Every structure is written in structure tokens, then in C-alpha cells.
Amino acid sequence: MNILFVLTSHDELGNTGKKTGFWIEEFASPYYALIDNGATITVATPKGGKAPIDPTSDTEDAQTPATIRFKSDPATQEIIDNTVMLSTINESDYEAVFYPGGHGPLWDLANDETSIKLIESFNAAQKPIGFVCHAPAALKSVKNADGTPLVQGKKVTGFSNTEEEAVQLTNVVPFLVEDMLKENGGIYSKGDDWAVHVLQDGNLITGQNPASSELVAETLLKVIKPLRNA
Template sequence: MLIKTGVINILFVLTSHSQMGDTGHKTGFWIEEFANPYYALADAGVKITIATPKGGVAPIDPTSNLPQNVTEDTERFSKDEAVQKMINETIALADINFEDYDAVFYPGGHGPLWDLAEDKTSAKLIQDFYAANKPVAFVCHAPAALKHVKDANGEFLVKGKKVTGFTNEEEEAVQLTNVVPFLVEDMLKEHGGIYSRGKTWEAYAVQDGNLITGQNPASSALVAEILLKMLQKD
């Protein structure tokens, strides 16, 4: 287990992808899945750096900004010019050195299904963090980024590990089953993950060693809580 006595540095990785397939609709990262963990960690004194595959602006899924999806933390984000500036000026993944950080966290949204799932730099980054015994955390659609990640033995990282992620039932509920390139639940199972889930739209997260996964937007704060406890353990 990682032992921290000084400032904790966590890398947040967001999507650069803004198009929902060929539907003409916009996507990106889900605000709640970024804002809730961001403030939970930042308020605890964690230093956070934000990166994306392309660098620059990380696109926000407009649906995540609708009134029914607003939380206390998303409202805080909407008034936080400093954090919004970070979102608009993210670092390119290619310029990130995993040795500078104690853990990596991937917020979701549908965007990662298109870019982070296939991004070789992202996959290598996750592999490096995990090989260095550093926590890797994902929520909702973000476990898509594990699609091509292998362990030191060349096996899929999720093989034989307890995992969760956005359920097929939840994808069907938002009517995007036939739009997304693949279903997170199916991919995790096909790669040998020991998949489990909680109730639809309710908070549920799973930890297996240094791998942390959360099921849906409501699980974001829980993933951050588990991650923080891991990093503060002495």
C-alpha cells in the first residue's frame, strides 16, 4: 500500500471527445463525476492536475448540466472560475509523467468510450501507475479506459479482479445502447473482470487492491472517498 506523509498529488484524466457517435449530439465528461470527486479531494488538501488525450479544452456533456443532474458540487463548479480555467487548459497525456503523481482518477461521461478506450498513451499510463503500486480509479463510463490495459503478465488488467461500471440496464435507460461503440459492463466481463453492480442509479463502488471502480454518477463521491482513504493510510 502506498504511504503518504506529505502533499498528495492526483492526476485526473478527462476525455477530449465531444461527439455522440453519428447522432449529431454532443458528449464529453459528466460534470458530477468530475466535480464531486474534485472538491472532495481538493478540500482534503490534495493537489490535482487535469489531463486529456489532446490537451486544451475538456468538453462537458451538456446533458450533465441539466437541472435534474445538478448537485451541490456541480453548482460550485459553475461558479469556480479557477477550476473552469483548468478544464479549458488541460495538459496533454503525452506530456504527463506518472512518477509525478500518487494516483490517477478517470471521471466518466460517454466521451471516454470513443477516445480513452482506444488511447495507447492512456493505457500505458494506467499500466505504469498500477505497476508502481499506485491506485487507479474510474467511475461510470470511465472503466472504458481499461479496455486495452494489460498487466505485467500480458493479461487484461481487470482479469480476475472485482470491478463495476455503468450497467447495461442504465445504458438502456438513457437509450444509448445502440449508439455507444461498446457496453462497459459487457467489456469488463469479456476481459475476465469479476463484475458486480448495485441498484440502478444508486452509489456503488468496488475496490480490488489498487483498482477502484464506481458504477454510475452517484458513485463518484464514494470512489473519491475510497481513493483518499487509500492515499492517507499510514
Template sequence: MKLKHLIILALGFTSLTATSQTKPVKNDAEKAKKNVLFVLTSHDELGDTGEKTGFWIEEFAAPYYNLLDKGVNITVASPKGGQAPIDPRSKANASQTEATKRYFNDKKVQEVIANTVKLDKVNASDYDAVFYPGGHGPLWDLAEDKTSIKLIETFNSQKKPIAFVCHAPGVLKDVKNENGEALVKGKKVTGFTNEEEKAVQLTEVVPFLLEDMLKEHGAIFSQAENWTPYSVQDGNLITGQNPASSGEVAEKLYKALK
């Protein structure tokens, strides 16, 4: 082989070696982020009381910031899309937490709530997990919403984390597992209790009592004292009892994403 060709080959090998050695290595911050879907209610009527309902701010805000601050990408959807209704009682002074205070000072997230994605435009394959905040609203719309039901069934079949807090486990009412049985059958769960519903004087207003529904569907229901933080994880299913449990649910969800 001529000297000229040997020089060219040598230079080419040196170039390739240098390229492989200097190729940047991605750090943890540059790795692909996790994507979580939040699903909010679009229902704002509290039965026939003439009062308003919707989603509970704390149950959205605490998990939202918990995950957002850890670098998780979050998309917020609702059955109707657009403005998701807020339960007025969750704006009361007694219901405020550090997370809700942050929410009320965060114009960006308020824009997100005002422009939620329409649920039927969502593809489960685009997300690593789904989370449902509570409030009484979901008992009326999401519990019956076929798109929501199918979405949860898809996430579950893909073995992805599915998380719910307070009244949100009510959306599991008609959700089936891969065997065609109630998804919650034989699963350890929690949610807003009959005692807590009685305490807020809405036992006769809600379309069904969450605790009773879960037990009737074969769930293994457990609870802590009223208004205290309590959450349960059974496989990819994560549930929280009440607004005070929203942070715990978010932590469990984040660990399940890893």
C-alpha cells in the same frame, strides 16, 4: 589546551545544541501533499447521432472538490489538452448536485478545464494516483488512446491507486497487467451497467457496452440498483457504477493514498 580554545569549543557546542533543539518540527499541514492526476476525455461527438458528449460534470466535480478540500494537489489532463468537452446533459437541472453547483460558481476550476495538460506530457512518476471521470466520451478516445493505456499500466505497476467512475472503466479495455493479461481479469469491478445504458437509450450508439466488455475480459462484475451509489475496490483498483457513485470513489481513493 589553552583556555581560549576551550571557551571557543564550549560556545560551539552550545550553539549546535541550541540549533538542534530549536529546529522547527513540521506539522501535518506542512508535510508533502499528495498529487493526483485527473484524466478527462477530449471526445465530444456522440457517435453518429449529431449530438454532443464529453465528460460528466458531477463525476469530475464531486471527486475534485472532495480531494481538493483535503489538501490534495490535482492536475487535470486530456488527450488533446486545452478545453475538455462537457456532456451537455450533465448540465441539465436534473443532473445538478452541490458539487456541480460549486463548479459552475468556480471560475478557477473552469479555467483548469479550459486549459488541461496534454496527456502525452504527463509523467506517472510525478503523481501518487490517477482518477478518470466518466461521461460517454472516454469510450471513443481514452479506451483506444495508447498514451492513456501506458499511463494506467505504469501506475498499476507502481502499485499506485487507479480509480474510475461510471463509463470511465471503459478505458481499461486494452490495459494489461504485468503478466500481459487484461488488467481487470479476476478483479472485482463495477461500472455503468447495461440496464443503465438502456435507460438512457444509448445501447445502440456506444462503441461497446461497458458491462459486457468487463465481463468478457474476465472481471468479476457487480452492481447495485440503477442510479444508486455503488463502488468497489480490489487492491489498488477502484471503480464506481454511475454519477451517484463519484463521491464514494473519491473517498476510497483518498484512503488509498494514505
């Protein structure tokens, strides 16, 4: 079971002078949930090499059992420090793709042509595509074969406007995930702020926030297993 994880290479939080990147929990929780179920995971980024960690996801109040496991797992840290360049990835080598969040994807993956084409190829092959929190930003310019937005008419979720407001970054980010999904014709819904909320519509799986990351991985697994047994 080969699964691709795509992380951001972007580490600047707009014009704030602060750093961003990927959110540890949104990587670690799905990563361990999947490898513990026998998956082999490749981690790629647009630039390759070290993927930037959002420092806010490394604070004490953001820790979970998965992030604690990551911090005591040098082998996985080594993978994060040496990610594969996205342009070298071929969809046919993988059974699914998963995008962890953090604010970074709003700046790079949302506009990255390689990522856009990769998601389109996974979707055309009807393979599971999973996104959590800010990672649905990567769907901004992704199209179906007929040229319509991939999310059009599909049940989707992602980091909500009220959650963005709560972290006081509404005026920093280049766009709001909730607004973008709605503008592209997605049937957006959300749960309570910071509560688990995951939606599956066909092969598309989306989670609202960090708390939703493990359930996204579990849902991904449920979709992959019947495909493997077909």
C-alpha cells in the same frame, strides 16, 4: 498529495449529431472531495486544451452541490478550459490517477495508447487507480505485466447495461462497459440502477454511475493516506 485526473477529449455522440464529453458531477464531486482534503490536482486530456462537457450533465435535473460549486468557481473552470496534454504526463509525479466518466471515454480513452501505458505504469507502481461510470472504458486494452487484462479476476463495476438502456444509448455507444469488463475477465457486479455502488480490489477502485463518484474519491483517499504514511 498530487493526483492526476484524466478527462476525455471526445465530444461527438456517435452518429446522433449530438454532443458528449465528460460528466460534470463525476469530475466535480471527486475533485472537490480531494482538494478539500489537501490534494493538488492536475487535469489532463489526450488533446490538451478545453475538455468537452457532456451537455446532458449540465441540465437542471443533473445538478448536485458539487456541480453548483463548479459553476461558481472560475478558477476550476479555467483548469477545464486549459487541460494538460496527456502525452506530457509522467506517472512518477503523482500518487494516484482518477478517470471521471461521461460517454466520451468510450471513443477516445478506450483506445488511447498514451492513456493505456499511463494506467499500466500506475498499476505497476501499485498506485491507486480510480474510475467511475463510463470511465472504466479506459481499461479496455490495459494489461498487467504478464499480458493479461488488468481487470481479469478483479472485482469491478461500471455503468451497467440496464442504465445504458435507460438512457437509450445501447445502440449508439461503440461497446457496453459492463460487457467489456466481463469479456476481459473482470468479476463485474452492480447495485440498483442509479444507486451508489463502489468496489475496491487492491489498488483498483471502480464506481458504477454518477451517484458513486464521491465515494470513489473517498475510497481513493483512504488508499492513498496509508501509502503516504508508510
